[in-house]
Amino acid sequence: MEKNWFSQDRFGFMMHWGLYSLPAGEWKGQQCEYIGEWLQSRFRIPNAEYSRLAECFNPVLFDADSIVKHARDCGMRYLVLTSKHHEGFAMYRSEVDPYNIYDATPFKRDPILEFAEACYKYDLKLGLYYSQDLDWKDPDGGGYTADHTNVGGMSWTNDWDYPNNDGKEYARCFERKIKPQVKEILTRFGDLCLIWFDTPLTLSVAQSQELCHMVRMYQPNCLVNSRIGNGLGDYSSLGDNQIPAGRKSGGLFETAATLNDTWGYKSFDQNWKSSREMVTLLGRLASRNVNYLLNVGPDPLGRIPAKAWQIMDEVGRWMETCGEAIYGTKPSPFAGDLPSGPVTEGEDSLYFMLSEPARQRELAVNGIKSRVAKAELLGEGEVSFRQTILDGQGRSQVSIVIPESCPDLPVVKITMADGVQVDHQVVQQPEGSLVFPASASILEGNAKLGMGGDIEDWMDEGVCVTWPFTIFEAGWYEVEITCGSAYGQEWIGGHRLRFAAGDAQLEGELVYKRELDPLTKRNYRGAVGSIGRIYIEKPGEYTATLQAIALNPQASNGFLFRSVRLQSRGFELPSS
Template structure:
């Protein structure tokens, strides 16, 4: 992920726009549906669960700064350095990497996260095992730059990724490992012989093929560890889309034009070995269209239309991917509207919450999860195991999902303070005489009339008063 330092609101808004452009601008016409039957089955399962949790957590949490990007020597808002040695990149990098020596999240209790996420209706998790800075939240054998070599290393739960995956798996979650393909700590990517100029390797891989082969081996070995030693895995979620074969660059996409040379890490070999260890594994090589991007992942953006291919919006609950002391969390109403909008367009929502350096969420994040969960308990059948609507379409405050050919869910996105209206109309919906419309949360059949493709739903004042105020009202239409 990439974004700016979060303390200046105007800069944040600008950076999030730029970030979304870099991660979302993609030609989806090049999507390739997997052919492996086990992968296809897993993809269908993933499309049914709809709502997931993403977590960015690492040494950067201690400074309350952007994840990894302050190390990157690029003149971009999200790379801005703050804090100690901000005017000297070499000293700053040394201080940043020394954060390993103070990282000690003694409040770490992944069961608490898993319980709160499950109560909110989330059904899959993607945890950051390693971000671009190279700090590993798992006990890799490939480097000592890892949490088990921090002060937390003496804790019996110091292999954090294993603990997180285990806790969520026990709650029935699909489990995914976020892994950064670029690694700015290893000398095989940012070779100390040449200072880095940007996010790319500090050397030309074609000129130094042995160095690049060493990096490929390092990457392969780390992913093999994650697929071997951390239990059943459902998703390998790869970030850092500039690490890709040069032949895969789409010159119609602005950010990809800046990739200077081939960075092929042999995804075919990685995927083959990963699926030998984890049959049916979903591989998500973000923004690299083709057989190793089993679903697409627009970042901080929601398409304005239905997409038939498998897709997921990844988005922050607050403003930042990483922990900041004072976060600006989206309201429960907004988050429920976002979820409903995404699902109506045939996608999933992967919502990011960042743990603190001590190892817990903001209290307000737990509050949001609880509020979402209350809505989901009443209305979840309109979300799970549904598919988006490509016929009725978006109509003002209405969003629509389907279960098979006979059940449509009409989700009315209520404004702040808006009570359930006593009369509502849906266009492009023609019903037969035996159709039934109910409001989720009530068993009472509602009166309706249908004429020339318009369906008018009547809710009596008595019935409306029985339904408590809600962020979104869901009508179940059985044909």
């Protein structure tokens, strides 16, 4: 198996399935408000009691063949299954520990083996999730170190059965359970495309290296994700449900995201994303060079919830027509997001995924330098276009009329005569906006560009970000600034900022304006604020600069900056 499959396939299916699916998010009449697979920790259920769930776990309606075929028909190219989650229960027949679905339940089958056979039959790649650090069944399971004893009111480690954290030694768990089980999953199920490790809180560098070495030895073409820990891995797993703020480069990236609000099954969680939201997320992630690993938790009988299949079927129909805009594409070549929606790049083409076609009867884009040879609506055929030269730098405006009869969430494909060439700096778009993303900025000072595309550790006034840009219309512009928050925390504004565009300059306090769209707020809340309006006297090429004059002391993580957006507000001359 070639390793370049990862950026070609783009769309995968993850399933969190274990004993936690049986209580379905509820314990002794209390609903678990947190994610379902954390139920044992949330209610601090003793192993002696929790393990009795295995006696009742009999998913007789489980059908790996049907699930894999259905996933393939929905456009997924690879599967990732939980072989062991934090509860310590193996979802395959393990000879290392009888606490597994074959030996401890009346089911007496090996679901992962059945998934492996179905993946081979339907030509899907198989990956396995394995919790290599946390293990609540083992007395020496990880997560007990001083900084990692509590998360969201719950313990990382099992400190209800084994309260003496000082007496725990993860190395014992690593040798007697983790390594032997990792060897099992690497040697029993044929070719694996990836191993998805998780929560590396306790592993030493040597232990992470040893697990990586095992993967290389038994599965030389298998990818390892970054949650192996200690800076190792072949690709980066972003945060849970994290959508990066800008284009990622210099490696392979993936976001695992839930279809509702849980990873493991919860019967009462019906907060499903719509197929429209899923397609938008798929396009947005591809435009940022990130794979989309969609998660659904099977129910206690082994079924994917019917509502989840209904949503994914709709995505599959979109992928049948528009999948070429996702599979094997490169990220958007433009500096920032375009107002029309996500963009990906093909061999000699650009794909524009229109987010609101009912309001977008024309697609107009500035900054394309190539000569356009053809424009088409995927699944519908060619459409007329107009290309107008804007200046002496080779910049042009491409305009395409969108037919009223176009399908929902259409994709416009523009094919170039001489390969894709665009302006890589910030360029004003026809509807008047300019977007300055953190990921495309020149950064000075004691801050860094984080994994999520925000500028992190912006803790003082010595940080400065700049961008070269081109503007075609003089006038007033509102200065909107998007910033994020740390995982699970509320957005905090109140920073005093200075923004300059050429000779024009504005200082103001960041005031809340609106929340970011629902796709971005599941774990990483953010908001759009404004610091006022700025007047730019004439068109031209300039440098934009953003600085903090005074940071809000209540923001313990500083200023998590994502982007500046200038939106045209008219040409009225400023008062003297």
